[in-house]
Amino acid sequence: MQWRNSRRKFVNYFMFSLTGLCALVAVGFLFFILGYLVWNGGSSLSWAFLTHLPTPVGEPGGGMANAIVGSGKLLLLASAFGIPIGFLGGVYLAEFGGRSFPFVVRYTADLLNGVPSILIGIFAYAIVVLPMKHFSALAGGLALGVMMIPIAVRSTEEALRTVPLMLREGALALGASKWKTIATVVVPAARKGIVTGIILDIARVAGETAPLLFTALNNQFWSPGWNQPIASLPVMVYTYAISPYDDWHRQAWAGGLVLLTLVLVANIVVRLSVSGRSAR
Amino acid sequence: MANNPGPTGRAAPNRRAPALIQGLRSGDTFAHLVTLLCAASVLLLTVALVYELYINSTTAQHKFGLGFLTGRTWDPVSGEFGALPFVYGTLVTSALALLVAVPLGVGAAIFLSELAPPRISNALTFVIELLAAVPSVIYGLLGIFITAPFLRQYGEPFLKRTLGFLPLFQGPMYGVGMLTAGFVLAIMVVPFVISLSREVLMAVPVEQREGALGLGATKWESTWQVVVPYARLGILASIFLALARALGETMAVTMVIGNDPKISSSLFAPGYSIAAVIANEFAEATADLHLQALIELGLVLFALTIVINGLARIVIISTTQKGSSQ
Amino acid sequence: MKKLSNPAIIIVSAALVLTSLVAFHSSASNAAPVPTPEIVMLTGAGATFPYPIYSKWFSDYNKIHSDIQINYQSIGSGAGIRQLLSGTVDFGASDAPMNDEQLGQAKTKILHFPTVLGAVVPTYNITGFSQELKFSSGLLADIYLGKITKWNDPEIMKYNEGVNLPAQDIVVVHRSDGSGTSYVWTDFLSKVSPEWAGKVGKNTSVNWPVGLGGKGNEGVAGLVKQTPGAIGYVELIYAVQNKLPYGRVRNAAGVFVRASLDSVTAAGAGVAASMPEDFRVSITNAPGETAYPICSFTYLLIPTKIEDANKKQIIKNFLLWMLNDGQKDAEPLTYAPLPKQVVTKELKQILQIE
Numbered sequence: 001m002q003w004r005n006s007r008r009k010f011v012n013y014f015m016f017s018l019t020g021l022c023a024l025v026a027v028g029f030l031f032f033i034l035g036y037l038v039w040n041g042g043s044s045l046s047w048a049f050l051t052h053l054p055t056p057v058g059e060p061g062g063g064m065a066n067a068i069v070g071s072g073k074l075l076l077l078a079s080a081f082g083i084p085i086g087f088l089g090g091v092y093l094a095e096f097g098g099r100s101f102p103f104v105v106r107y108t109a110d111l112l113n114g115v116p117s118i119l120i121g122i123f124a125y126a127i128v129v130l131p132m133k134h135f136s137a138l139a140g141g142l143a144l145g146v147m148m149i150p151i152a153v154r155s156t157e158e159a160l161r162t163v164p165l166m167l168r169e170g171a172l173a174l175g176a177s178k179w180k181t182i183a184t185v186v187v188p189a190a191r192k193g194i195v196t197g198i199i200l201d202i203a204r205v206a207g208e209t210a211p212l213l214f215t216a217l218n219n220q221f222w223s224p225g226w227n228q229p230i231a232s233l234p235v236m237v238y239t240y241a242i243s244p245y246d247d248w249h250r251q252a253w254a255g256g257l258v259l260l261t262l263v264l265v266a267n268i269v270v271r272l273s274v275s276g277r278s279a280r
Numbered sequence: 281m282a283n284n285p286g287p288t289g290r291a292a293p294n295r296r297a298p299a300l301i302q303g304l305r306s307g308d309t310f311a312h313l314v315t316l317l318c319a320a321s322v323l324l325l326t327v328a329l330v331y332e333l334y335i336n337s338t339t340a341q342h343k344f345g346l347g348f349l350t351g352r353t354w355d356p357v358s359g360e361f362g363a364l365p366f367v368y369g370t371l372v373t374s375a376l377a378l379l380v381a382v383p384l385g386v387g388a389a390i391f392l393s394e395l396a397p398p399r400i401s402n403a404l405t406f407v408i409e410l411l412a413a414v415p416s417v418i419y420g421l422l423g424i425f426i427t428a429p430f431l432r433q434y435g436e437p438f439l440k441r442t443l444g445f446l447p448l449f450q451g452p453m454y455g456v457g458m459l460t461a462g463f464v465l466a467i468m469v470v471p472f473v474i475s476l477s478r479e480v481l482m483a484v485p486v487e488q489r490e491g492a493l494g495l496g497a498t499k500w501e502s503t504w505q506v507v508v509p510y511a512r513l514g515i516l517a518s519i520f521l522a523l524a525r526a527l528g529e530t531m532a533v534t535m536v537i538g539n540d541p542k543i544s545s546s547l548f549a550p551g552y553s554i555a556a557v558i559a560n561e562f563a564e565a566t567a568d569l570h571l572q573a574l575i576e577l578g579l580v581l582f583a584l585t586i587v588i589n590g591l592a593r594i595v596i597i598s599t600t601q602k603g604s605s606q
Numbered sequence: 607m608k609k610l611s612n613p614a615i616i617i618v619s620a621a622l623v624l625t626s627l628v629a630f631h632s633s634a635s636n637a638a639p640v641p642t643p644e645i646v647m648l649t650g651a652g653a654t655f656p657y658p659i660y661s662k663w664f665s666d667y668n669k670i671h672s673d674i675q676i677n678y679q680s681i682g683s684g685a686g687i688r689q690l691l692s693g694t695v696d697f698g699a700s701d702a703p704m705n706d707e708q709l710g711q712a713k714t715k716i717l718h719f720p721t722v723l724g725a726v727v728p729t730y731n732i733t734g735f736s737q738e739l740k741f742s743s744g745l746l747a748d749i750y751l752g753k754i755t756k757w758n759d760p761e762i763m764k765y766n767e768g769v770n771l772p773a774q775d776i777v778v779v780h781r782s783d784g785s786g787t788s789y790v791w792t793d794f795l796s797k798v799s800p801e802w803a804g805k806v807g808k809n810t811s812v813n814w815p816v817g818l819g820g821k822g823n824e825g826v827a828g829l830v831k832q833t834p835g836a837i838g839y840v841e842l843i844y845a846v847q848n849k850l851p852y853g854r855v856r857n858a859a860g861v862f863v864r865a866s867l868d869s870v871t872a873a874g875a876g877v878a879a880s881m882p883e884d885f886r887v888s889i890t891n892a893p894g895e896t897a898y899p900i901c902s903f904t905y906l907l908i909p910t911k912i913e914d915a916n917k918k919q920i921i922k923n924f925l926l927w928m929l930n931d932g933q934k935d936a937e938p939l940t941y942a943p944l945p946k947q948v949v950t951k952e953l954k955q956i957l958q959i960e
């Protein structure tokens with residue numbers, strides 16, 4: 001009995017140590033990624049990198065200024081397209097929906113969310129690039145926007161669902177119409193969750209490369225307007241990473257660092273601001 | 281919805297009755313309609329996506345039929361296209377990713393939910409969830425310059441020495457290949473497993489744990505034999521989520537898988553995944569049949585995604601019916 | 607906690623607003639340092655083979671004409687042809703001339719404009735060995751067929767006596783995307799190896815018997831550089847710029863020739879006089895003692911009917927510039943300039959663009 005107990009105690013201690021190790025390894029991955037990027041990319045990060053355009057192969061001094069701004073433009077377009085639709089769709093699911101239709105929408109949203117982004121790229125190529133006869137920022141932005149919609153729908157719905165029923169009923173009891181209730185009571189009550197969801201949505205889509213490969217293509221120069229191919233950080237990092245040039249590799253690290261920093265900062269800020277609320 | 285009479289059916293005190301109620305009602309109807317359309321857009325987009333994939337691959341479908349799925353040759357010169365090498369590569373790398381990520385992830389989740397003090401648990405989970413936000417191209421970047429060389433120099437020789445009797449670990453070691461791709465994918469999906477598993481583990485009622493402990497179980501026995509089984513459906517769902525993510529991953533995979541449409545028994549060998557071949561060959565397929573075959577591959581990938589999602593739903597529904605957890 | 611949320615949201619929103627302001631500013635004013643007249647942008651895509659010189663040309667041309675931006679993306683010859691046929695780019699580029707079927711798919715007639723001559727070299731990364739190897743053509747075919755798998759194979763030693771090669775696995779690297787360079791390579795292998803011709807054939811995209819796939823000349827060079835034991839085929843400049851050793855190849859006359867300005871020029875010289883009207887020609891395995899056997903012209907693919915008059919004029923001007931001034935950039939980048947007779951014929955062809 002004594003032996004069995006000690007054995008059980010040992011197993012207890014051992015298994016939990018193992019799980020602790022697992023957690024440590026998982027956490028370690030992130031710090032390793034971050035550390036390596038800072039180490040390798042930090043040294044190549046310079047004012048020139050942030051403000052210059054790419055130079056021809058072999059010429060030093062190139063930068064990714066157009067890619068950084070390009071990513072910003074694409075995200076702007078994606079948000080303008082994806083957020084309103086996603087937000088309003090989420091409102092429908094949380095406030096108006098019945099039984100079967102919202103179920104179908106939810107299921108499809110999760111499905112669309114899980115669709116590999118390369119297929120979205122094909123889709124955007126077929127319906128925007130080919131008819132327009134142009135690779136363009138518009139096509140890239142739309143592809144990213146399509147990816148944003150299902151996430152925005154679900155996160156908006158979940159944020160709205162956390163608003164207590166009492167608030168709604170109170171407003172309705174005071175004679176407000178349904179849409180007014182939603183607009184002036186429910187949504188403001190859920191605004192933190194909604195904004196959180198939107199920012200995370202943008203951050204998620206900011207790093208996508210595959211849908212941009214045959215929609216926005218890439219560009220050596222600045223890309224005015226919405227009709228031209230446009231450079232973006234992820235595509236530039238990819239192009240430089242698989243090349244053989246050391247200078248381009250350095251720039252790939254720097255670009256990766258910039259991208260990762262932007263994405264992580266958005267995530268950290270948003271999550272910290274919500275951390276007071278939910279008991280995670 | 282539209283004919284919802286409101287909680288009391290009476291107009292508010294300081295409003296004139298009929299005209300304004302009409303106006304309010306139509307505002308509601310309008311809002312209902314607009315939001316409905318937006319929600320429906322999700323359906324519309326998905327249908328359009330499937331339609332585009334289907335309609336742009338019909339020639340290939342007619343030519344190859346179901347044999348497309350079993351064809352092993354991908355030859356643009358002779359116009360012979362088969363999906364099997366890509367399906368194989370996709371499934372093998374994803375399976376490998378799960379093999380590594382699930383034990384690691386569930387283990388970490390157990391630690392975070394059962395053992396770690398709440399503040400540490402929250403902090404560590406926060407950090408781990410950041411992993412999910414790291415863009416795929418950065419995983420690829422690290423894969424090329426760190427993971428692949430590391431595996432080629434240390435990891436693969438080690439596996440060859442210890443497990444080399446298995447055909448899985450034989451053959452030349454390139455660094456890039458299915459093993460590296462699977463490993464990179466594992467790191468990418470581990471945060472999903474951890475995050476969701478931890479949530480469901482923490483949602484297990486405290487009475488379950490206390491009951492087990494009250495019967496004299498050690499904490500581990502309580503965890504492993506009571507808590508985890510109680511939460512198993514959520515954990516399973518997290519595994520499906522991770523699988524779905526791994527199946528569709530493009531950039532990181534194409535940067536480290538070796539891009540060779542062959543079916544090898546060795547994990548050291550290069551392979552190809554559906555998403556990777558589309559990324560590489562889509563912009564350039566000049567022969568119509570080539571392009572259509574690629575799109576048909578996209579359709580196959582889409583179908584795979586649906587199946588996995590569907591399985592996840594079935595798991596959740598069937599276990600709910602058994603009434604063991606929510 | 608509540609106090610934390612508002613500043614945080616404000617900061618992130620401000621960042622978004624700032625980015626959008628910058629984006630609009632750049633889109634409104636082209637973000638060029640000098641206020642400029644209307645900037646015309648052209649998009650071209652295709653071959654990675656000439657990318658080092660094309661990127662220099664288009665950059666230099668933009669320095670001369672700051673209102674003209676020619677955005678060239680090196681996505682592979684196959685993609686260049688495809689996107690040209692789909693009409694999504696203004697011009698294409700390819701080392702492989704378009705075949706009749708592809709030309710038939712085009713809405714207007716497509717003109718081939720050779721720009722430079724280049725060499726495809728076998729480059730390798732053998733641990734502890736960086737000298738020059740000699741390859742017979744059959745040897746290259748056998749390696750790429752997967753029949754020779756180790757660097758110290760007697761077949762390789764046969765042509766490289768006295769050389770100490772390790773018993774290292776050969777890692778074959780080829781292109782994963784549709785490539786004109788692949789076309790040149792497989793064209794050569796098909797000419798010298800009946801087995802290759804029967805089994806694999808020549809095309810921009812083939813069913814490679816063995817090997818890893820890299821994207822673009824850049825990707826192949828990158829893979830070779832990082833994989834011990836690798837062998838790959840790349841345009842000469844990629845091996846030179848990345849300090850990768852490359853081998854000699856035996857030509858039709860039986861001489862082991864090293865790719866260089868002279869040997870490439872020699873390969874092109876023979877065909878200059880008899881160049882077909884549409885410039886579509888293969889110069890692999892060219893006759894001549896000093897000719898390098900794996901060479902190719904690389905082409906800009908220009909449609910004859912260009913709707914935008916502005917763009918049309920720009921393309922014509924660029925071609926003129928390229929044929930006259932641009933040619934002197936070839937040699938420093940290890941490409942061979944076009945033979946004079948070819949230049950003359952091309953100048954005439956420019957007139958066909960309406």
